[in-house]
Amino acid sequence: MTNTIQGINQLIDKLKKEQSSDGSWKYPFDTGISTDAYMIILLRTLEIHDEKLIRRLASRILSKQEVNGAWKLFYDERDGNAAAALEAYYALLYSGYVQKEDPRMTAAKRFILENGGMENVNVFTKIMLSSTGQYKWPASFPIPIEIMHLPLSFPFNFYQFSVYGRVNLAPILILAENKFSLKTKNSPDLSDLRLTRAEKHDWEIQAEWRSLLSLIKEGIEDLLGLPEQLHAMAMDRAKKYMLERIEADGTFYSYFSSTFLMIFALLSLDYSKNDPIIKNAVNGLKSLKTDIDGLPHMQYADASVWNTSLINSTLQMAGVSPEDPVVQKANNYLLKRQHDQFGDWVIHNPNSLPGGWGFSDVNTVNPDVDDTTASLRSIARSVRGSPIYQDAWDRGISWLLSMQNDDGGWPSFERNTQNPWLDFLPIEKGEYIFGDTTSADLTGRTLEFLGNYTDLPKDHPAFKNAITWLLKNQEHNGSWYGRWGVCYIYGAWAAVTGLIAAGLSAEHPSIQKAADWLKRIQNRDGGWGESCLSDSQKTYVPLNASTITDTSWAVDALISAENKPTEAIQKGIHYLLNSLDKEDWTTAYPKGQAMAGSFYIHYHSYRYIFPLMALSHYHQKFG
Known part of the structure; x- marks a missing residue:
């Protein structure tokens, strides 16, 4: 039999030492270099001259470049990732700290062109490029802004997308409708990354899908009134959707991408670069900075609740007492972050009260099933004899059970949002961006907890x-x-x-x-x-x-x-x-x-x- 005690104790000691003063664990949520690149592009576009941050982010991006000039999302990604390479190339040029003639940049440019150039990157990279004047917006976007008017009873409506999809989609719809772009005097010229002289917009939608969406749009107009008024009302609804979901730190739903897009969407609606909402959003994004190996990384989101709930429950599983100060401190942190506000989840789950936990430190309206079971595991051994813990436990269990889908499994954020229309949506990776169906990991982990x-x-x-769902799938x-x-x-x-x-x-x-x-x-x-x-x-x-x-x-x-x-x-x-x-x-x-x-x-x-x-x-x- 293998003696595991020494290894267990080594890991317990390591984790205890890494706890922060507020009781949480703040291990990095490391998503590569894209958010670092986007931060440079955002700061330069807004003409915010945070040179120390920009220079160090550029250093991190360069440190991740491969010998062939590419950037990879993971070690065995063959030659590299075209979208990541283009984002890195753009950010490094815009930073001003790397010149086009630099051998590292010529190698990057060669890789980008060999892999299809600007025309071949994904739709979200193209949205960023279009918003900053580097790529032309398509004549029509795959989803019309009028979707904001469709009722919940309609099979294709705004709230049938996942919450993660919605918070990114709302600003994108505004940007696409306004065909907004913003360049500065220091914007680099990326035209040499196109393979064709005439801009080819292969992200435009196919005629069949365009025809279907036109029918939907015309149907809304016939039902509700004048096209111009409907358009203005839809734009206003999309704007309100964003503004009503800004967290205390200024971020939109605590995500980097949605906040980045919101800033550009507000600029397209004639908000000033110095508007308090935009300044707070930028500061919120800056607060996501962490340090990895001596260089900054802009996290996509803060992962403190996820780290803390997993670590604290595992420490107790390994034999650390619920009375240990480390455990108590972590549980106190988690109790303060249990949700007591309604979020979008209530639209598909109207009979439940709040009680879940979200992923990040600042999250107040976007609970998820995984963080809720993890947080409940963490407090489980402290419930008996404590009215405060008992109340948190009861509210958490109630919310968790209410989130089970009709098919028997659990989703991440919202129940019963399965949408067969997503299979036909002409946006690559649409099922990941816009779907929140039952999954084996969420269902399995919830069963393990229960x-x-x-x-x-x-x-x-x-x-x-x-x-039944797991066995079937x-x-x-x-x-x-x-x-x-x-x-x-x-x-x-x-x-x-x-x-x-x-x-x-x-x-x-x-x-x-x-x-x-x-x-x-x-x-x-x-x-x-x-x-x-x-x-x-x-x-x-x-x-x-x-x-x-x-x-x-x-x-x-x-x-x-x-x-x-x-x-x-x-x-x-x-x-x-x-x-x-x-x-x-x-x-x-x-x-x-x-x-x-x-x-x-x-x-x-x-x-x-x-x-x-x-x-x-x-x-x-x-x-």
Whole structure:
């Protein structure tokens, strides 16, 4: 039997030392260089001369450039990512600290042109380019602003998109309608990144979709009145949607992208660059700055609630007492961030009161299921005998159960937003941007919480319906697709641990099939590793190297599914114990994802949280 005590104690000590004074953990939410590039472009466009920040962001971007001139989203992304390279190139030129003739820039330009040039980047990069005068807006955008008028009963309406999609879409609709662009005297000339002299707008929509949207637009006009008035009212609704959801730090829903877009949308509505709303938004974005390896990184969002809830619950799982000052301090932090306001989630869930938790420190109206179960795990051992904790617990459980979809599973942010129209939306990655359907990771993690932390009867419909959904949606190879992690190992871990916590026997064919799959893909060194290519290819792609986080997920799933420490488990545990101090490209490899092929997350906390979880479960079950 493997002795895991030393490794467990090492991880506990590490995490305790990293706690912030307010009780939270502020490990970076690292999303690569795109937000760094966008921050430079924003500051230069607004003519905010924060030279220290701009210069250091440029240094970080340059530090991530590959030998071939490209930038990658992840280590094994073949030659590189065209959109990231163009964003980096644009930001570096606009910064003024790197010249076009610099060999690094000529290499970047060559890579961009070899990969399709400006015309070949994704629609969101094109929106940024159009907003800053580098690319022409299309004659018509795939979604008309009049969608703001469509009622909830209509199958294609604004609130049928995910909340993440809506907060980015509202400012985009305004920008596209106004065809707004803003250049300065220092704007670089990117025209040489086009492959054709005449601008070719391959992001314009196909004739069939344009015809359908025209019919929708005309139908709204016939129902409600004059086109000009409807257009003005729709623009006003989109503006109000943004302004009514600004958080205390000035950000729009606490996301970098939506705040960036809101600033340009307000400028297109004749707001001054010095308007307090815009100045506060810029300051809110600046507050997202973190330091990684001595250089600044603009986080897409603050991840303090997510880090804190995961870490504090895992510390207690590993044996740290609920009375420990570290645990109490973290729980006090979390209690203050439980939501008591209604957000957009109430539109599809009108019979519930607030009680969830959001992802970030400043989030007040956008709770999500994952952060809610994680926060409830964190406070679970402190509930008995405490009216304050009991109230938080009851409100959290009530909100969580109310969020279950009619299909039996759980979404991330809003219930029952499944929308078959998304499959036809002519925007690449539309299902990731605009969809919030039931997912295996959210459903599995919620089942694990309800089964291991509550006294909800195992014959409760919440269990039955969720189990049915997971069994129905298992992949042929035995895995499950995880929406917010990479990807199939993550989904399998969440599903297996959730199903067993919900009362499914470890001998069930579905559990055995998942366990057999995990054993088949184990690496020779005892670890596991999955490539970010899995989500784009929609099938498991091995990384051909092991990561600490993947190994932790796989081992934890096998521990829950086996009644003895099998060879696969033992090899996985040995890999973890021998890798706790490891530092190489695998320890920086993204294990979170938000949009296939475009947006990946390196959670700096995961390399400590999930090994501690797996080692603790091993010790508790097998000694």
